[in-house]
Amino acid sequence: MSIDVKKTYQSWCQQVNMPVYLKRELASMKDNPTKMKDAFGAQLNFGTAGMRGTMGAGLNRINIYTVRQATEGLANYMDTLSPKDKQRGVAISYDSRYHSREFAENTAMVLGAHNIPSYIFDDIHPVPECSFTVRHLHTFAGVMITASHNPKQYNGYKIYGPDGGQMPPKPSAMIVNRARKASDLFAIKTMPIPEMRQKHLMHIIGEDVDEAYLKAAKSVNINHDLLKKWGPKLKFVYTPLYGTGKVLARRALREAGFTNYVIVPQQAIADPEFPDTVHPNPQYPEAFRMAIQLGKKVNADVLIATDPDADRLGAAVRQPNGEYKLLTGNQIASILLNYILKAKKNAGTLPKNGRVVKSIVSTELATKIAESYGVEMKNVLTGFKYIGQQIKEYEQTGKHTFLFGFEESYGYLIKPFVRDKDAIQSTMLLAEVAAYYKSKGMTMYDGLQAIYKKYGYFKEFQDSKLFSGINAQKDMQNVMVKLRKDHLTSFNGQKVEKEQDFLSSTTTDANGKTSKINLPKSNVMKYWLADGTWLTVRPSGTEPRVRFYIGTVDKTNDGVMKRFASYKKAVAKLIKALA
Template sequence: MNEIAEQTYNTWLEQDNLPSNILNELQNMKNDPKEIEDAFATHLSFGTAGMRGLIGAGTNRMNIYTVRQAAEGLARFMDTLDDATKNQGVAISFDSRYFSSEFAHESARVLGHHGIPTYVFDDMRPTPELSFAVRHLHTYAGIMITASHNPKEYNGFKLYGPDGGQMPPKESDLITTYINKANNLFDIRVSDEHTLRMDNIMHIIGEDVDIPYLEGLKNVTINNELVKTTGKDLKFVYTPLHGTGKVIARRALNEVGFTDYEVVAEQAIADPEFPTTPHPNPEFPEAFNLAMELGQKTKADILIATDPDSDRLGAAVRQPDNTYKLLSGNQIASVLLNYILNAKKQSNTLPTNGAIVKSIVSTELADAIAKSYNVETKSVLTGFKFIAQSIQEFEDQKDHTFLFGFEESFGYLINPFVRDKDAIQAVLLLAEVAAYYKDQGKTLYDGVQEMYQKYGYFDEKTISKVLTGLDGKQKIQSIMQNFRDHPITELNGHQVVRVADYAKQTLTFDDGHTESLTLPTADVLKYWLDDDTWVAIRPSGTEPKIKFYVGTKSDSQKSVQEKLVAYENAIADLVNPLL
């Protein structure tokens, strides 16, 4: 067994007053060296998006001690700021997962011990509302306790900056330094919650933030007349997948004017077990099983699902045979974008300096749509914090007007009063877009096909390889290094014409010359081939996965799908020997 893991494990076992769940888990792993090693040989990594991991005992697990350590790092960093900035405080929210409320309150107790004001939601709220709360309350930072769409065994700690976006890398790196210095997890001081309340340091928030957030949501829809007419007859099913969407999405829909919808009752229960869908992820077809059953009974035009913290949205569209066709994140983003730009053009509200922002692994269909409206496309690294940074740059420099931001992984932002992906906004606009096509006797899927006919046929796929534990982390690093040591020059019979290595900050062309990249450093490789295909490779920042992305383009649905399959097979031939 790893010596450090064994020593750390024994230190934990010797502690007094351990919570019963932690003590029981420590005792249960006593005869499992591999489990002890995985839980104690390393620490949960804290990156620019915070940290995420399995719930349990250990330094590599989510528990009150690792959460306190993260909050202590933020507190020590805020202690270095001037009093006025420090006293802006921290907004805190949480989702429906196990220990989410407890982790939120433990964070407030740590911050309160440093005299830092906190504003804690009275119950679970969506991640985008936490982003809104930071901006609305003018706090210095925000904490969201969530593991987003991960299975029930996970939880996480997401950190937000003053603009409501995830904490920028510079500040996040400094906070990480302070977290690492707080290495005695059992020596981190917390204050009594009742005392903090009496001393006016810890505050409870709720409806006072809900109401202004809902007011902002009313401005997401574009054609209010359409919503009042066709929108009231649009039939759809909504499911919050046992999460925070149950709190606010229905209020938003009703206030905007969408009333003819059904909610999946079994999934409108905030249950940390996620009993109806072990993977509460709207990317997965099985997350829609109950919604499809209800949709077929009610003849719903569309099905809409939000993940447990309501930052991601998935959708399925009813077909003529009464089955449902799932849309990809890229398709949803493209149909939303196309509608936004067309609606604004028709109403003469499309700005001359409009811009959209998307991640470098998202569909190039969006680029083609934006170009046709003379709207600029800016591509950024994966992570919505980079989209939030671009929005702030647009506002500071006054050179562009933000119109839409998205990532292929089912994350979208329409209006920037929030600075993270916002599935509640997306629910409202997607319903409006569905009403727009219904008014023409069409479906959302018809709208997607119209885009393909106009701009060309695009298809994309993300291939994820799960590699868990310490061995998995090392394997992922080894695979990335292998691709750097043995550059890909040909794939599926086509030549690589340029390669971007975001770790080395170089763009290399097939004739040998190189250019410097301007995006931040990241462990990502992206290849462009001579047939309008692109491929990207990157480790996940939040899960034990390495991801392979491929995007293709062709002149028909059949040929683009065949092309995608051929590239999937070629990637498998490259990767499988390395696993």
């Protein structure tokens, strides 16, 4: 649908009750047509993890009006439910970003106008706890106001379904369609908070849910005898990166038996400026700068960081020279998985029908590890909601027992009392793994090298092409169109032995023979090469980027590093040719 940018802009300028900060931004666009078009020329879309964008005035921005519109879609969807399901209500949480509480309260106010109860946290709380709350309070849905690890100018809106997992594609599409029908953003009705409290349509939650979550979290750690002896001896640094991790992580660690750790004090403040890092993302070295300084001061074995909404975890391990080595998301996942399976096997608790779930862009090292323990690996599309869907299926059918789920983007889940990636759980288990290796006179990095020696040296990396402006989505689609039109038959001198097109749900081998992919349709291409390397290309669901993933393997570290360097150059050339 074409949008009359100038007319829409003028309608916003005429609103009397608009917040002052939005009025000021509108005024700054008056003589800037490019800025005006970018803000009003398109509407925000729901991606793999909900709605996310920069904060500000406009249809293409996160603000109280686009938040109300999204909530109106959810409320209209819930209006079609049975009275019993509708009255189950919605759990609402939010992170430490600018306007997060304001957006959370506006979400509740729209729901209140539809006579839908809301259960809103009294302060910032993590993403995984929002998922947990849906299940714990048996609400019909959950809303998390967060932009995860994005820079400070971003915020977002994530919806959870009745099982605590991210809302599946079909109901999500229905919610979006209903939201789009609420085209007059200023006509969406809200109920004042005092009136909602009087009518018992807004309930404040906090410590009561925290205690329930922490009780469930006690099941995450495996070897309690190990923790009793070595937990207090493990020296590590933890940082919540100015976000919600500080609410639960410290309490969870103490209850698990870890007492010999320090927290980065500056980064334990809920500061939406993220003052010492542009990207509050634990996959970036810059996010660890202050943790490294503190780690060297206290001689810490390990550094652990969770992103602002505490769904992602990163780690760094001290080397013999005193420096710290950052681990990738794939490496952390492989270490965790190897420990889980080994510990359960030793304890005699490894189920015969166990399954591990990972995304199609995550390391194949995990597959090798799982297979060595007789455990199946299930690959799903990118987006933790697909892992959540698998867990739900296993509960319903009883055919499999969920053991671990992860994505290469630093997201892991150990126990399914949460249905999204959970950095609180991951922090607890990773600390146990570090304590285990310390008991052996090793570091986690030593443990990783032992894993490589046993299964092969795996190396993965990701590159991307960033698009900007009003045509960003179209430009991203053009990249995928080119790939399908040109058909890669070789890459970096290696023959393509298998091509997977997840949009047409077909796998095609080098002889042209096709088979069906039993996954939901998605705009993703994956190529398997003759030397065991794989390449995957997909548009991001949360940013205007097309992402390029490579995974390669060799028998030696020198061999995999050579391949890595070669493929890195090849991907850069491919990006240039496509974009």
